[in-house]
Amino acid sequence: MKYLVFDTGSIISFAMNNLLFSLKDLKTRFGGEFIITEAVHQELVEHPMQTKRFKFEALQVLKVIKEGTITVYKNEQLGPLTQDLLSKANASCLAHHHPMQIVSLGEIEALAATIILKGEALVVDERTTRLLVEDPAALALHMSKKLHTTVKLDQAALGSFRSQTKDVKIIRSTELALIAYEKGLLDPFLGDYPRSTLIEAFLWGLKLNGCAISEEEILRLIATETALPTGKSTS
Secondary structure (H helix, E strand, C coil), rough: CCEEECCCHHHHHHCCCCCCCHHHHHHHHHEEEEEEEEHHHHHHHHCCCHCCCHHHHHHHHHHHHCCCCEEECCCCHHHHHHHHHHHHHHHCCCEECCECCCCCCCHHHHHHHHHCCCCCCEEECCCCHHHHHHHHHHHHHHHHHHCCCCEEEEHHHHHHHHHCCCCEEEEEEHHHHHHHHHCCCCCCCCCCCHHHHHHHEEEEEEEHCCCCCCHHHHHHHHHHEEEHHCCCCCC
């Protein structure tokens, strides 16, 4: 069985941009299961249902879960592995010689689930988790600039963390949305505008709702996608 594991932010990005409908077709094309963990379920549904601002988005996500498009994953190995990864991740970056809390429970539990399931990829929009797995030096540099202080890496904690996550592939909601676009799932929104307008619209929508994608990357993707013959895919 193939698995694609989602962090909280990626599902929120889809919900806030009215893209949740595309997940059913994307799952069918993927030929496997779309997974969230219990901590992510709490962040997506249970906590927002106690608010006024995000209750409707929570109901939309709950509908997708009840329809079976997304499955809530439970495993007795998940708790211990999550706590182990969480402690190492939050010990990996140091500011003024003190560890920094840089990741949350939901992100790391999703990462742990990806490891246990040997998932095809983890879908996460936040820059921190992605860079911690893929390029910790770039993360330290980014945080140093953001916090206006020197951020150093604890090589012992980082080395152990990366040895456990070395096989994890990370993608963002933008990659999934581009697949939906390439498969024609977003064509009903096109209207009389050029295709570049549609791509620009959903990429900027995802960026402004938390997906870590730069303006330069958006422009490059627009140019690449509009240069493709209709129906062709870069995926």
